[in-house]
Amino acid sequence: MEKLVVTGGARLHGEVRISGAKNAALPILLAAILADSPVRISNVPRLQDVETSLALLGELGIPHTRESNDTYVITPPAKHGHVAPYELVKTMRASILVLGPLLAKCGHAEVSLPGGCAIGARPVNLHIEGMRQMGATIVVENGYIKAHVPAEQGGRLRGAHILLDTVSVTGTENLMAAAVLADGETIIENAAREPEVVDLANFLNSLGAKVTGAGSDTIRIQGVDRLHGGDYKVMPDRIETGTFLVAALATQGEITCTHTNPDFLDAVLKKLTEAGAEITKGADWIKLKSKGRPRAVSLVTAPHPAFPTDMQAQFIALNAIAEGTGRVRETIFENRFMHVPELRRMGANIELEGNTAVSTGVDKLTGAQVMCTDLRASASLVIAGLVAEGTTEVERVYHIDRGYETIEQKLSALGAQIRREKMCPTRIQKTSD
Ligand SMILES: CC(=O)N[C@H]1[C@@H](OP(=O)(O)OP(=O)(O)OC[C@H]2O[C@@H](n3ccc(=O)[nH]c3=O)[C@H](O)[C@@H]2O)O[C@H](CO)[C@@H](O)[C@@H]1O
Numbered sequence: 001m002e003k004l005v006v007t008g009g010a011r012l013h014g015e016v017r018i019s020g021a022k023n024a025a026l027p028i029l030l031a032a033i034l035a036d037s038p039v040r041i042s043n044v045p046r047l048q049d050v051e052t053s054l055a056l057l058g059e060l061g062i063p064h065t066r067e068s069n070d071t072y073v074i075t076p077p078a079k080h081g082h083v084a085p086y087e088l089v090k091t092m093r094a095s096i097l098v099l100g101p102l103l104a105k106c107g108h109a110e111v112s113l114p115g116g117c118a119i120g121a122r123p124v125n126l127h128i129e130g131m132r133q134m135g136a137t138i139v140v141e142n143g144y145i146k147a148h149v150p151a152e153q154g155g156r157l158r159g160a161h162i163l164l165d166t167v168s169v170t171g172t173e174n175l176m177a178a179a180v181l182a183d184g185e186t187i188i189e190n191a192a193r194e195p196e197v198v199d200l201a202n203f204l205n206s207l208g209a210k211v212t213g214a215g216s217d218t219i220r221i222q223g224v225d226r227l228h229g230g231d232y233k234v235m236p237d238r239i240e241t242g243t244f245l246v247a248a249l250a251t252q253g254e255i256t257c258t259h260t261n262p263d264f265l266d267a268v269l270k271k272l273t274e275a276g277a278e279i280t281k282g283a284d285w286i287k288l289k290s291k292g293r294p295r296a297v298s299l300v301t302a303p304h305p306a307f308p309t310d311m312q313a314q315f316i317a318l319n320a321i322a323e324g325t326g327r328v329r330e331t332i333f334e335n336r337f338m339h340v341p342e343l344r345r346m347g348a349n350i351e352l353e354g355n356t357a358v359s360t361g362v363d364k365l366t367g368a369q370v371m372c373t374d375l376r377a378s379a380s381l382v383i384a385g386l387v388a389e390g391t392t393e394v395e396r397v398y399h400i401d402r403g404y405e406t407i408e409q410k411l412s413a414l415g416a417q418i419r420r421e422k423m424c425p426t427r428i429q430k431t432s433d
C-alpha cells in the first residue's frame with residue numbers, strides 16, 4: 001500500500017501536459033475487439049484502469065503490444081474468448097464495456113456484474129435492456145450477465161429503436177459499440193452527449209462504422225458487415241485538465257495545461273472564472289491565473305454539457321478554502337460526498353443537506369491523515385493537502401492511480417511538495433490491562 005505525502009503552501013506554477021482521457025481510452029480499447037485487423041491506439045494514459053482493460057483483453061485471448069509509452073496495438077483474432085471474469089471486473093466498473101463488443105462480434109458474452117461501488121449503486125439495466133431490444137437473450141445468474149444472440153438471428157444483433165430512461169455514458173457507449181455490426185439501423189434516443197461518447201463514435205467510424213449524431217441526444221448507427229483496422233488518437237482528459245486548474249486556483253498559482261481541448265470544459269471554465277480565475281485559452285491549451293483568494297461557487301452536476309459530476313469533489317475542496325459560501329448539488333450519483341468527512345478532518349466547514357454540500361470557506365485547512373474512498377474524492381484530498389498548513393497523508397492512493405497518470409510527478413513539476421511513500425503496516429499496540 002502506498003500513500004501520498006503532501007506539504008501545503010506552494011503556489012502551483014508552470015506547464016503541465018495533459019494525458020489522454022481515461023473515460024475515452026477504456027471504451028476505445030475494449031471496442032477494438034470489433035475490428036478484424038490490427039488497431040493502433042495512441043495517447044493512451046498510463047493508468048491502472050488501462051492495465052485492467054489490457055488484462056481483460058489478454059484474458060479474452062486478444063493479443064496486444066505496447067509500441068511506445070502511450071501507444072498500443074491490438075490484434076483481434078477472428079475467434080477468442082467471451083468471458084469477463086469477476087476478478088477483473090470487480091476492480092474496474094468500465095469492464096462492462098466489453099459486453100456490447102463481445103456480443104456483436106462473437107454472438108455471446110458472459111460478463112461479471114460489476115456490483116455497487118463507493119459512489120452509488122450504478123446498475124447496468126439500461127445496457128441489458130438495450131441489448132435485449134437488439135434481439136439478445138440475456139439472463140443474469142451466478143453474478144454474471146450471460147448473453148447470446150439466438151441462432152434464428154444468424155448470430156447477429158439487429159437494429160433497434162432504443163430510448164434510454166436515464167442518460168448513461170457507458171450505457172450509450174456499450175449500445176453504440178454493439179450496434180455497429182448489427183443488421184440494420186439502431187437509433188439511441190436520450191443518448192449521453194459526453195465528449196468521450198463522441199470520441200468512441202469517431203474511433204468506430206475510423207474503422208468503417210456508420211455512426212452519426214454522437215454529441216447530440218439522438219445517435220443513429222447503420223450496421224456494417226465488418227470493421228477494419230486503423231490508427232486512432234484518444235482525446236485529452238478533460239477531468240485531469242479540470243483537476244489541475246482547480247489545484248492551481250486553490251493554491252493561488254498560475255499554470256498552463258497543454259495538449260488539452262478547452263472546448264470540452266465550458267461548464268468547468270465558467271465556474272473557475274466565477275471563482276475568480278483569469279482564464280485564457282488556445283486551440284490545445286488553457287492558462288489559469290489566480291487573482292487572489294478564490295470565491296466559493298455554487299453548482300449542480302448534470303449530464304454534459306452541464307457541470308460534470310467527475311469535477312464535483314475538486315470544487316468542494318476549492319470551496320473549503322474560498323471566500324463565502326457555496327452550494328454544490330450532486331444529481332448523478334447518490335453517494336458521492338465521501339470526501340466531505342475527510343475534508344472536515346482537515347478543518348473544512350461543510351454541511352450536507354441531502355444531495356447538497358454547503359461549504360463556508362475557512363481561512364486555512366490543517367494537514368491530517370486522510371483516506372481516499374474513490375477516484376475524484378482522492379483528487380479533492382490532494383488539492384486540500386496542497387493548500388493545508390502542514391503535512392497531509394493521503395492513504396489508499398490506488399484509487400487515484402485508476403485515473404491520474406503520475407499525479408505526484410506532474411504536481412511536483414508545478415512546484416508542489418508531494419511524494420509517494422510505501423505505507424508501513426499499522427501495528428495497534430495493546431495497552432496493558
Ligand atoms: C468509465 C466512464 O466513462 N465513467 C463515467 C461514466 O460512468 P457511467 O457510465 O457508469 O455512469 P452513467 O452515465 O451510466 O450513470 C448516470 C446515472 O445513470 C444511472 N444508471 C446508469 C446505467 C444504467 O443502466 N442504469 C442507471 O440507472 C447511474 O446509476 C447514475 O445514477 O459516466 C459518469 C457520469 O458522467 C462518470 O462519473 C464516470 O466517470
Ligand SMILES: C=C(OP(=O)(O)O)C(=O)O
Nearest residue numbers: 023093094310375376403
Ligand atoms: C467515476 C469515475 O470512473 P468510473 O466510472 O470508471 O468508476 C470517474 O472517472 O470519476
